[in-house]
Amino acid sequence: xxxxxxxxxxxxxxxxxxxxxxxxxxxxxxxxxxxxxxxxxxxxxxxxxxxxxxxxxxxxxxxxxxxxxxxxxxxxxxxxxxxxxxxxxxxxxxxxxxxxxxxxxxxxxxxxxxxxxxxxxxxxxxxxxxxxxxxxxxxxxxxxxxxxxxxxxxxxxxxxxxxxxxxxxxxxxxxxxxxxxxxxxxxxxxxxxxxxxxxxxxxxxxxxxxxxxxxxxxxxxxxxxxxxxxxxxxxxxxxxxxxxxxxxxxxxxxxxxxxxxxxxxxxxxxxxxxxxxxxxxxxxxxxxxxxxxxxxxxxxxxxxxxxxxxxxxxxxxxxxxxxxxxxxxxxxxxxxxxxxxxxxxxxxxxxxxxxxxxxxxxxxxxxxxxxxxxxxxxxxxxxxxxxxxxxxxxxxxxxxxxxxxxxxxxxxxxxxxxxxxxxxxxxxxxxxxxxxxxxxxxxxxxxxxxxxxxxxxxxxxxxxxxxxxxxxxxxxxxxxxxxxxxxxxxxxxxxxxxxxxxxxxxxxxxxxxxxxxxxxxxxxxxxxxxxxxxxxx
Amino acid sequence: xxxxxxxxxxxxxxxxxxxxxxxxxxxxxxxxxxxxxxxxxxxxxxxxxxxxxxxxxxxxxxxxxxxxxxxxxxxxxxxxxxxxxxxxxxxxxxxxxxxxxxxxxxxxxxxxxxxxxxxxxxxxxxxxxxxxxxxxxxxxxxxxxxxxxxxxxxxxxxxxxxxxxxxxxxxxxxxxxxxxxxxxxxxxxxxxxxxxxxxxxxxxxxxxxxxxxxxxxxxxxxxxxxxxxxxxxxxxxxxxxxxxxxxxxxxxxxxxxxxxxxxxxxxxxxxxxxxxxxxxxxxxxxxxxxxxxxxxxxxxxxxxxxxxxxxxxxxxxxxxxxxxxxxxxxxxxxxxxxxxxxxxxxxxxxxxxxx
Numbered sequence: 001x002x003x004x005x006x007x008x009x010x011x012x013x014x015x016x017x018x019x020x021x022x023x024x025x026x027x028x029x030x031x032x033x034x035x036x037x038x039x040x041x042x043x044x045x046x047x048x049x050x051x052x053x054x055x056x057x058x059x060x061x062x063x064x065x066x067x068x069x070x071x072x073x074x075x076x077x078x079x080x081x082x083x084x085x086x087x088x089x090x091x092x093x094x095x096x097x098x099x100x101x102x103x104x105x106x107x108x109x110x111x112x113x114x115x116x117x118x119x120x121x122x123x124x125x126x127x128x129x130x131x132x133x134x135x136x137x138x139x140x141x142x143x144x145x146x147x148x149x150x151x152x153x154x155x156x157x158x159x160x161x162x163x164x165x166x167x168x169x170x171x172x173x174x175x176x177x178x179x180x181x182x183x184x185x186x187x188x189x190x191x192x193x194x195x196x197x198x199x200x201x202x203x204x205x206x207x208x209x210x211x212x213x214x215x216x217x218x219x220x221x222x223x224x225x226x227x228x229x230x231x232x233x234x235x236x237x238x239x240x241x242x243x244x245x246x247x248x249x250x251x252x253x254x255x256x257x258x259x260x261x262x263x264x265x266x267x268x269x270x271x272x273x274x275x276x277x278x279x280x281x282x283x284x285x286x287x288x289x290x291x292x293x294x295x296x297x298x299x300x301x302x303x304x305x306x307x308x309x310x311x312x313x314x315x316x317x318x319x320x321x322x323x324x325x326x327x328x329x330x331x332x333x334x335x336x337x338x339x340x341x342x343x344x345x346x347x348x349x350x351x352x353x354x355x356x357x358x359x360x361x362x363x364x365x366x367x368x369x370x371x372x373x374x375x376x377x378x379x380x381x382x383x384x385x386x387x388x389x390x391x392x393x394x395x396x397x398x399x400x401x402x403x404x405x406x407x408x409x410x411x412x413x414x415x416x417x418x419x420x421x422x423x424x425x426x427x428x429x430x431x432x433x434x435x436x437x438x439x440x441x442x443x444x445x446x447x448x449x450x451x452x453x454x455x456x457x458x459x460x461x462x463x464x465x466x467x468x469x470x471x472x473x474x475x476x477x478x479x480x481x482x483x484x485x486x487x488x489x490x491x492x493x494x495x496x497x498x499x500x501x502x503x504x505x506x507x508x509x510x511x512x513x514x515x516x517x518x519x520x521x522x523x524x525x526x527x528x529x530x531x532x533x534x535x536x537x
Numbered sequence: 538x539x540x541x542x543x544x545x546x547x548x549x550x551x552x553x554x555x556x557x558x559x560x561x562x563x564x565x566x567x568x569x570x571x572x573x574x575x576x577x578x579x580x581x582x583x584x585x586x587x588x589x590x591x592x593x594x595x596x597x598x599x600x601x602x603x604x605x606x607x608x609x610x611x612x613x614x615x616x617x618x619x620x621x622x623x624x625x626x627x628x629x630x631x632x633x634x635x636x637x638x639x640x641x642x643x644x645x646x647x648x649x650x651x652x653x654x655x656x657x658x659x660x661x662x663x664x665x666x667x668x669x670x671x672x673x674x675x676x677x678x679x680x681x682x683x684x685x686x687x688x689x690x691x692x693x694x695x696x697x698x699x700x701x702x703x704x705x706x707x708x709x710x711x712x713x714x715x716x717x718x719x720x721x722x723x724x725x726x727x728x729x730x731x732x733x734x735x736x737x738x739x740x741x742x743x744x745x746x747x748x749x750x751x752x753x754x755x756x757x758x759x760x761x762x763x764x765x766x767x768x769x770x771x772x773x774x775x776x777x778x779x780x781x782x783x784x785x786x787x788x789x790x791x792x793x794x795x796x797x798x799x800x801x802x803x804x805x806x807x808x809x810x811x812x813x814x815x816x817x818x819x820x821x822x823x824x825x826x827x828x829x830x831x832x833x834x835x836x837x838x839x840x841x842x843x844x845x846x847x848x849x850x851x852x853x854x855x856x857x858x859x860x861x862x863x864x865x866x867x868x869x870x871x872x873x874x875x876x877x878x879x880x881x882x883x884x885x886x887x888x889x890x891x892x
Contacts, residue, residue, distance in 0.1 A: 435589050436622040438609035440636035441687060447610075450635070454626045 004354035004373070004415075011408050012376055015387025016236075020229045022390065039230070044214070048234070051210040054125065055194040058132035062189050063182070065133055065284060066140035072281040073141055074148035076274070077266045084282075085141075088289055090520045092138040095473025096198025097490040098512040098519075101497065102292040103131045103203055105299040105509060127203040132196065134288055136189040143185040144178060149266070151177055180249045187246040191239065197381065198475045198490070202497060211235045212476065216382040220480070232383045243374050293516065300509035311506035312514075332492040333514060336472055339488060343410035343471035344464050350411065351418025351463065358419070359426040373419050376412040381476025385409060388481050406488065409477040414467030421466060425459035426452075469519050489515045538601060540565045540723050541586065541691055546595035548581050548747075555581040557747035558595070563691070563725055568717055570738030571727040574770065578747040579727035580619070583693045586725065587616045599691065610639075615689030619696045621680040623668045629655070629679050630664030636687035654682040657716060674705045681713070685720070692717075694726035698733055710736045731771055735759065743767050765876055768807045774849050775813070779806035781875055789845035790822055794870035805876040810837060812872020813850035815858065821867040824848065826858045840866060 039045070073085060091099060107127050151174065159169040197212040204213065211231055218228040269278050300311055354373055376384070388405055429452050437447040475490040482491050489511060496508035539562040548556040555578045563569050571579050584590035586597055588609040597604045604612060615636075623632050633654055634647045642650070655663055658678035671679065677698070684692055697713065698706040710733055717724050728734050734741050735755040743751045743758065751763035762768035765776045779786040779793070781801050786793045788806055795806070814821075815838075824840035827847070836857045840848045848866065858864050 430622065432618055432620075432622050433624060435587075435609070436616070436618055436624075437635070437639075438589070439587055439614065439616040440683070441610045441613075441639040442635075443608075443610050446639060450639075451624065 019387040058193040070145035089138040100202030102296040311510035336489040340471040342407035346411035347414030347467040355422035385477030385480030410471035418463040421463040542598040570734035572734040573744035615684035775808040799875040809872040810851035812869040820865040
């Protein structure tokens with residue numbers, strides 16, 4: 001437990017505290033009055049209001065669209081289901097930058113809808129909401145669907161036999177059982193959309209700004225640290241509250257539900273109603289998820305001289321890419337892979353140790369630590385990135401010039417995923433299997449190696465994949481600390497999008513496609529490994 | 538020399554004592570069955586011997602060596618868990634060979650022994666089968682083979698046949714006894730099923746609330762339960778307070794003959810159903826015939842006397858009276874047992890090991 005605690009203290013708490021301190025402290029004293037000053041500004045008020053309502057609406061929309069999907073994936077058997085489940089998960093591990101770019105290609109200037117009907121929806125709130133639904137569809141399908149598939153259908157049948165109608169049975173039996181899972185998923189979605197950065201940054205235009213985007217603007221563009229610090233604290237408080245609620249619902253979800261093997265509950269759809277539902281869900285998936293990704297790929301190939309790999313070729317050299325970079329943009333691929341691999345190793349070690357510690361012990365303190373581990377998911381990545389810059393620049397920890405800074409920041413985001421995935425599996429290892437091994441003569445270490453390790457190996461692989469994908473797509477912190485001659489893929493995409501011209505735009509699409517393919521491939525590999533429990537994601 | 542000795546072993550969970558000053562000795566090659574209702578401390582007993590649960594006080598000795606401070610994996614005992622706890626990621630052969638592998642036996646020796654044991658438990662050639670694909674009875678056999686493979690000096694079984702259906706259980710219990718006799722294994726088993734215990738064991742230990750209520754051979758325990766608790770646990774319901782004077786006892790059913798040399802004074806009386814004779818209404822205690830339960834070779838008949846508690850009688854099939862009929866009953870002295878006077882006085886009689 002010491003290693004994860006130290007890791008979080010040095011690379012999370014310290015930088016964040018330093019940034020906040022720098023913003024709120026002047027001349028050796030704290031200026032809490034700045035809270036009032038900042039929060040009473042009308043522009044900040046607007047940001048707060050927008051952040052909250054767009055998160056609420058995004059969450060509601062996601063639930064509305066994804067719950068039928070959760071049902072279909074949980075209960076119906078249809079060809080291509082495995083593949084489709086992997087496909088809907090792709091957006092979740094996609095870097096937000098790619099999501100933003102994909103929707104820009106669909107809805108933006110010169111986008112597909114613009115060409116066909118002259119409709120443009122970028123810089124509108126609809127683009128943001130849609131992108132959020134796209135991004136979080138898998139969260140609901142996985143969290144709720146995973147439980148739904150294991151609910152014993154005979155419970156509902158028992159209610160039907162007792163005289164409840166089809167809807168009444170669902171409403172009184174299934175929904176209460178699903179309730180905590182739905183609440184947990186909704187809170188996760190709310191958390192992700194509340195702290196949304198890359199998507200709003202790309203699609204929002206100047207009119208729309210979430211807290212996170214505003215923190216970035218105040219820090220990087222206006223250099224107004226006091227305001228940024230106040231906003232960071234506000235976001236911190238909100239995220240803390242959401243996480244506390246989430247922890248509470250998850251704990252409730254662990255209460256006794258009679259679960260069965262998912263294989264027993266699936267069947268082919270029957271009757272017109274069920275087929276309509278299935279087709280509806282498949283249609284939604286195609287429109288909502290495949291279309292934006294497809295358009296992204298199409299745009300990346302649609303060069304000045306017709307379809308071809310022009311933009312991809314342009315990525316190979318500094319001159320051809322238009323001089324946006326000091327190095328050929330394609331090098332960002334190797335940078336990203338190297339960083340993400342390192343970050344994955346760090347996240348696995350830290351997260352694995354934390355999960356092991358959480359399994360062995362119980363109590364209030366440990367539960368608090370559990371919730372603390374989730375904080376990096378919600379605390380302003382921008383703050384973390386900037387905090388790295390100002391705190392890790394002096395001995396004994398002078399890492400500013402070191403490449404390890406980027407993987408460290410990325411690992412911070414990966415750790416919560418590792419913990420969430422490992423924890424249920426570690427907890428599920430029956431202590432008596434270890435006892436059985438001990439009685440047969442295995443020492444405690446040997447018993448761990450013989451019993452725990454083989455069962456956990458799969459979870460480790462899955463966790464590694466998630467940490468890898470998340471690290472690959474990390475944007476908020478990386479954008480601060482990645483050196484200009486060592487950009488990562490998301491940073492390079494954002495920089496290309498920030499420049500005018502078809503060449504830059506096309507290259508951004510091409511690079512996003514590359515990033516998407518890397519993420520999707522790692523995810524598809526995971527989907528093969530992961531056959532059973534869905535953990536909490 | 539006793540193979541296993543428990544001296545005054547106590548285990549407390551909070552304020553409740555799961556084991557309360559238990560003494561027990563098991564001789565080599567002996568098969569001992571601990572019998573008791575759930576919550577009587579049976580499983581805790583096994584866990585203490587295996588070293589999975591440290592005793593709060595008292596000593597556990599294996600071959601006269603105190604086991605305090607010796608970890609589970611060095612005790613050289615085998616334990617078959619209630620729900621088998623087969624390793625799901627290993628096949629049948631891998632499970633059975635586990636203990637041998639840990640002890641560093643050669644691969645050839647492992648293979649030979651696995652084959653031998655799978656033959657013994659009636660699953661020849663099952664080495665490559667997946668554990669998940671086994672039926673309950675097969676898992677049972679694999680768990681047994683796994684526990685036997687390292688030749689433990691003491692094999693412990695926790696509800697060995699608990700989850701199996703009745704016919705399979707009856708067959709397996711006979712097979713188990715055969716296997717143990719063949720190998721000369723010393724066995725300590727716990728179960729809540731008296732049939733299982735009596736069929737398997739050389740000696741039965743009845744437990745109640747963490748204490749030993751009675752120990753003896755199956756026949757002894759069956760014929761002379763030490764207390765009303767043991768009698769009721771064995772399924773006898775004809776248990777009433779009584780005052781014994783000479784060869785007769787005063788009971789709520791009137792005078793009941795007791796065997797000669799029975800302890801005198803206020804006591805508890807057990808009348809086995811077989812000792813209840815049915816006759817004409819005017820002979821003996823008048824009763825109305827209540828529920829009748831068919832038990833294969835005989836019928837258990839519940840009788841309601843005009844006065845006093847209900848009586849269970851055992852009838853041959855052809856003599857069964859109709860429900861609602863009136864009969865008169867009398868009691869046969871040889872099926873009447875005078876128990877200890879009160880529950881508390883039925884002090885634990887454990888500790889008299891086999892000789």
